[in-house]
Amino acid sequence: MTAPDARWTLAIDHGTSTTVGAWADVDPRDGWVRVGAVTVDGAPGMPSAVLSRPDGAVLAGRPALEAGTLDPAAALLRTRPHLAASTGGPPELLTQWPRPTTAVDVATALIAKVLRAEAGRRGTLPSSVILLHPASWSAPAREALRQAGLAALSAIPYTSPDQLDLLDGPRAAAHRLGGQGRLLVVDVGGAATELAVVDRGGDGTGSVTAMRSVNVGAEVLDDALAQLILDRSPPHLAARVRFGGDLEAHRAWYRLRTSVRDAKEALAAQGTVAVALPVLPPENPVPGVVSLTHADLGAMLAPGLEEIAQGISALVGPLSGPRPAMLVRGGLTDMPRVREWLAERTGFGLAHGGDPGAVSATGPASGAAAWAAERLNLGRR
Numbered sequence: 001m002t003a004p005d006a007r008w009t010l011a012i013d014h015g016t017s018t019t020v021g022a023w024a025d026v027d028p029r030d031g032w033v034r035v036g037a038v039t040v041d042g043a044p045g046m047p048s049a050v051l052s053r054p055d056g057a058v059l060a061g062r063p064a065l066e067a068g069t070l071d072p073a074a075a076l077l078r079t080r081p082h083l084a085a086s087t088g089g090p091p092e093l094l095t096q097w098p099r100p101t102t103a104v105d106v107a108t109a110l111i112a113k114v115l116r117a118e119a120g121r122r123g124t125l126p127s128s129v130i131l132l133h134p135a136s137w138s139a140p141a142r143e144a145l146r147q148a149g150l151a152a153l154s155a156i157p158y159t160s161p162d163q164l165d166l167l168d169g170p171r172a173a174a175h176r177l178g179g180q181g182r183l184l185v186v187d188v189g190g191a192a193t194e195l196a197v198v199d200r201g202g203d204g205t206g207s208v209t210a211m212r213s214v215n216v217g218a219e220v221l222d223d224a225l226a227q228l229i230l231d232r233s234p235p236h237l238a239a240r241v242r243f244g245g246d247l248e249a250h251r252a253w254y255r256l257r258t259s260v261r262d263a264k265e266a267l268a269a270q271g272t273v274a275v276a277l278p279v280l281p282p283e284n285p286v287p288g289v290v291s292l293t294h295a296d297l298g299a300m301l302a303p304g305l306e307e308i309a310q311g312i313s314a315l316v317g318p319l320s321g322p323r324p325a326m327l328v329r330g331g332l333t334d335m336p337r338v339r340e341w342l343a344e345r346t347g348f349g350l351a352h353g354g355d356p357g358a359v360s361a362t363g364p365a366s367g368a369a370a371w372a373a374e375r376l377n378l379g380r381r
Contacts, residue, residue: 016190176367
């Protein structure tokens with residue numbers, strides 16, 4: 001790889017469930033800056049999974065998730081909350097001997113994979129790397145994320161700590177949407193939902209003036225869906241997976257949980273999906289399937305959506321001035337009418353209009369990459 005290229009920037013969003021990257025590039029044909037998603041292992045994003053093998057090899061993303069089917073105890077999933085809980089002291093070990101790993105190590109592996117994927121595709125390094133974080137993160141948590149980014153950069157020649165910066169997700173999402181004035185960003189993540197009011201300036205800057213966290217996230221729904229599938233499975237299989245306690249039972253639960261995660265996108269798009277039951281001999285030597293529909297999700301989603309709506313009212317109610325428009329994003333909000341229900345329940349108009357990029361998985365990352373490009377004065381004005 002050659003030295004940093006002054007024509008492109010990179011932003012990485014290390015989420016609880018999924019890690020995504022986006023670039024901002026100066027188009028040589030017309031000089032305008034354009035954004036796009038980073039492709040990792042053939043997909044626009046990757047599971048936030050890391051697995052350290054006994055031989056010392058570290059797998060990140062989809063390969064780690066797949067390797068975990070054989071060694072589920074070694075797969076590290078949903079580690080961002082540990083990073084968020086950093087206090088500035090010694091990093092907490094997420095696994096014990098013989099493969100000790102910290103939340104910073106996991107974040108480093110995920111950041112490095114996205115960085116190497118896009119830099120390897122181009123053959124040049126970005127002039128700036130932006131890491132996203134929730135607006136509510138403490139200074140020690142942000143510093144832990146920064147250390148992960150610095151570790152990823154330090155392993156690549158010609159890089160410098162000066163290339164790294166951090167930006168909160170609400171401002172990045174608002175920058176991707178564009179416009180001016182007050183914006184309410186509702187981001188339904190894997191572990192929780194972040195609510196933030198962003199005041200957008202006319203010069204492309206912004207500030208978070210109010211924020212609140214609601215304990216509603218996609219991972220809880222995944223667990224509930226997996227339990228629903230077990231409720232509809234043969235009783236002997238469900239009992240073995242739930243109470244077996246042996247390695248094969250752990251593997252079966254891991255495979256089922258992974259299948260549910262992958263099935264949600266199809267369920268959102270098609271309205272129904274068939275989830276394969278895990279093979280667990282001798283009780284279940286032949287795989288079966290359980291169907292899920294939108295109707296199955298109603299009872300599960302309703303309490304969480306109501307809690308989010310109440311959080312919105314509590315956050316925005318004390319604010320004076322005009323009511324902000326609302327940008328609703330995150331995996332669960334792709335389910336039919338979730339955004340519309342929140343808008344009707346709270347009385348806030350939806351802000352993204354017909355722009356699918358503003359609510360996509362890479363929306364905040366692409367906004368952060370464009371923000372970095374503007375700070376470097378790349379492209380035409």
